[in-house]
Amino acid sequence: MAAVSVFKPGLFNQKVAVVTGGGTGIGKAISTELLELGCSVVISSRNAERLQKVAKEMRQKIPASSPASVTPVPCNIRNEEEVNNLVSSVLRQYGRIDYLVNNGGGQFSSPVENMTSKGWKAVIDTNLTGTFHCCKEVYTAYMKKHGGVIVNIIADMWKGFPGMAHTGAARAAVDNLTKSLAIEWASSGVRVNAVAPGTIFSKTAMENYKELGPHLFKTSVPFSPAKRLGVPEEISSVVCFLLSPAASFISGATLKVDAGQSLYRTMWEIPDHQAWPEAPEGENLVALKELLEPQSKL
Numbered sequence: 001m002a003a004v005s006v007f008k009p010g011l012f013n014q015k016v017a018v019v020t021g022g023g024t025g026i027g028k029a030i031s032t033e034l035l036e037l038g039c040s041v042v043i044s045s046r047n048a049e050r051l052q053k054v055a056k057e058m059r060q061k062i063p064a065s066s067p068a069s070v071t072p073v074p075c076n077i078r079n080e081e082e083v084n085n086l087v088s089s090v091l092r093q094y095g096r097i098d099y100l101v102n103n104g105g106g107q108f109s110s111p112v113e114n115m116t117s118k119g120w121k122a123v124i125d126t127n128l129t130g131t132f133h134c135c136k137e138v139y140t141a142y143m144k145k146h147g148g149v150i151v152n153i154i155a156d157m158w159k160g161f162p163g164m165a166h167t168g169a170a171r172a173a174v175d176n177l178t179k180s181l182a183i184e185w186a187s188s189g190v191r192v193n194a195v196a197p198g199t200i201f202s203k204t205a206m207e208n209y210k211e212l213g214p215h216l217f218k219t220s221v222p223f224s225p226a227k228r229l230g231v232p233e234e235i236s237s238v239v240c241f242l243l244s245p246a247a248s249f250i251s252g253a254t255l256k257v258d259a260g261q262s263l264y265r266t267m268w269e270i271p272d273h274q275a276w277p278e279a280p281e282g283e284n285l286v287a288l289k290e291l292l293e294p295q296s297k298l
């Protein structure tokens with residue numbers, strides 16, 4: 001059974017949203033809920049074929065009485081020209097862009113020592129530079145004059161992101177970009193916020209991590225204070241809130257939607273080792289050794 005929005009039917013009637021990465025996982029849930037609330041949605045990602053298929057599926061669920069429509073537009077957000085073309089095609093078709101949801105992104109799992117410069121740059125390019133391209137173009141082409149709302153989807157990287165340092169660095173940068181833009185664009189009536197999801201399960205996310213996927217998701221359950229994983233619909237409702245007039249006084253904020261996960265234990269294990277530099281000599285070190293190795297005196 002499909003989730004039903006808690007928000008008022010028709011809340012976003014006559015509005016237009018662009019959702020990057022709108023065909024899968026969290027982006028698909030956001031697009032689906034916006035459509036349900038009467039918003040016309042342009043879903044964008046690199047995979048044109050999948051976008052078409054998802055748009056068709058979404059279209060079938062729009063009631064005949066709704067003003068909403070869904071349009072798939074393929075775009076690689078790493079490429080500034082493609083982003084500019086995406087924005088101009090939306091403006092040509094709809095004449096407005098009220099909301100931008102920067103959800104498109106991606107990463108692969110790897111310790112830094114095994115990362116190539118090419119792999120690092122690809123992740124920074126998609127997650128950070130792609131978000132910059134989309135924000136800048138939507139702002140200059142439409143929101144500067146008409147206002148609007150931007151929501152950036154980031155990640156739980158508050159304790160660093162060991163194992164995926166590239167995306168941790170990129171998402172932390174987007175968190176900071178969100179704050180800068182909230183101030184720079186306040187005088188245009190543009191609100192800019194971010195949402196930082198905890199571990200969210202979706203079929204597409206699991207497939208993305210290939211054979212590691214099922215293990216990754218199953219082992220992360222005990223690390224959530226909720227003792228369960230989140231689902232994309234638990235992110236989309238928060239995005240709809242931030243886009244809505246209910247959030248009209250919120251800008252420059254990052255909302256952690258993680259059931260407290262970022263305040264709790266991390267999954268990264270540090271093996272026992274003797275590699276750490278010795279503590280300075282002195283009575284405290286002597287007492288510490290006595291505490292930990294009392295038998296050494298015998």
Ligand code: ADE
Pocket residue numbers: 020021044045046075076077078104105106126130
């Ligand atoms: N999702 C993941 N990577 C992307 C990219 N380069 N462009 C658009 N959406 C994406």
